[in-house]
Amino acid sequence: MTPTNQLASLTSSRETHGVVPLPRIHRAMPAGQRTVPNALASLGLASPASELQPCLNPLCPGRKPASARTIVSESAPTDSTRTGSCAWPQRGRPGYFCSSACRDQYDYERTQLAEDIQALAEAIASPGGTYRDRRKVQAELAKRRWAWQRYLFDPAQVTHTEPPPEKGAT
Numbered sequence: 001m002t003p004t005n006q007l008a009s010l011t012s013s014r015e016t017h018g019v020v021p022l023p024r025i026h027r028a029m030p031a032g033q034r035t036v037p038n039a040l041a042s043l044g045l046a047s048p049a050s051e052l053q054p055c056l057n058p059l060c061p062g063r064k065p066a067s068a069r070t071i072v073s074e075s076a077p078t079d080s081t082r083t084g085s086c087a088w089p090q091r092g093r094p095g096y097f098c099s100s101a102c103r104d105q106y107d108y109e110r111t112q113l114a115e116d117i118q119a120l121a122e123a124i125a126s127p128g129g130t131y132r133d134r135r136k137v138q139a140e141l142a143k144r145r146w147a148w149q150r151y152l153f154d155p156a157q158v159t160h161t162e163p164p165p166e167k168g169a170t
């Protein structure tokens with residue numbers, strides 16, 4: 001909001017993070033200046049990548065705000081492993097789900113929705129039913145496709161991004 005020029009924001013310190021937004025790395029390192037030495041020099045001035053990402057399971061109990069959790073008493077004994085977020089690992093593959101329970105729930109719901117969508121799509125593709133009935137089934141299909149948009153991530157298709165193996169060079 002403040003009319004700070006790019007140089008000013010480039011020199012802003014980490015302490016000002018949150019007050020004066022730090023530039024994104026692509027702005028801190030404009031096209032034509034993108035080299036490893038410049039990247040290293042710019043990284044400290046640019047907004048850092050998050051070390052924490054939300055769990056990709058839309059139904060993850062850990063993703064609900066604490067206030068919402070206390071309202072629903074049946075979900076009170078929450079599994080402490082379902083934290084709702086994934087931290088960038090020190091080594092190995094980064095995770096996409098906060099827990100194996102979330103991965104299983106995601107896989108299950110994803111598969112079930114796909115089957116539901118196929119079943120309703122087949123029903124619509126077949127003749128019969130009044131206009132009103134067909135509209136109703138179409139709406140149910142649309143609702144499930146809408147839900148499916150939350151399950152576009154296919155864990156089986158992911159290209160794993162691993163942190164570089166080196167660790168210890170100071």
Ligand SMILES: [Zn+2]
Nearest residue numbers: 055060098102
């Ligand atoms: Zn989760």
